[in-house]
Amino acid sequence: MEFLIPAAMAQTQSAPAPEANPMITLIMFGGLFVFMxxxxxxxxxxxxxxxxxxxxxxxxxxxxVLNSGLLGKITKVDGDYIVVDAGNNIELKFQKGSVHAVLPKGTIKAI
Structure with missing residues (x-):
């Protein structure tokens, strides 16, 4: 069976492993935090x-413009919600957080 798996030869004397400097480890973690x-x-x-x-x-x-891509004009602001006129007198109610951007006046008519 030794012809398939060679016998492992153990070293009689091993060299001492170099000790890691803890200061280098702290500097690396600090650098990672600063980067993040x-x-x-x-x-x-x-x-x-x-x-x-x-x-x-x-x-x-x-x-x-809302996060969903809907364009509209604000008709009412009510606390954390807004009512948006999406066209043809269709009014939808959304949370204020769903607003992506405010467009310049007249943008919807130009589209």
Whole structure:
């Protein structure tokens, strides 16, 4: 059976393993945290703040685009909800958070 599996030869004396410096590990974790903060957390907070300002500035008569792609004009602002005129006197009620962007006046008529 030894012709299929060669016999393992154990070393008689092993070299000591180099010790890892804990300071290097801490610096690596700190660098990873800084990287994640600068490239992931900070931009996301900035986008979230901009969207919150957009939602809080919604007024009656604004032309908007919703996350679903629906274009409409705000006819009523009611707390956390808005009523949107989608055309042909069709009014739909949405949460303010579903607004993606506010369009310049007259955009819907131009389409």
């Amino acid at each position: 903060y600068l490239f992931i957390i900070r931009p996301q907070r900035k986008r979230q703040k901009e969207h919150q300002e957009l939602v809080s500035s919604l007024n009656k008569g604004d032309e908007i």
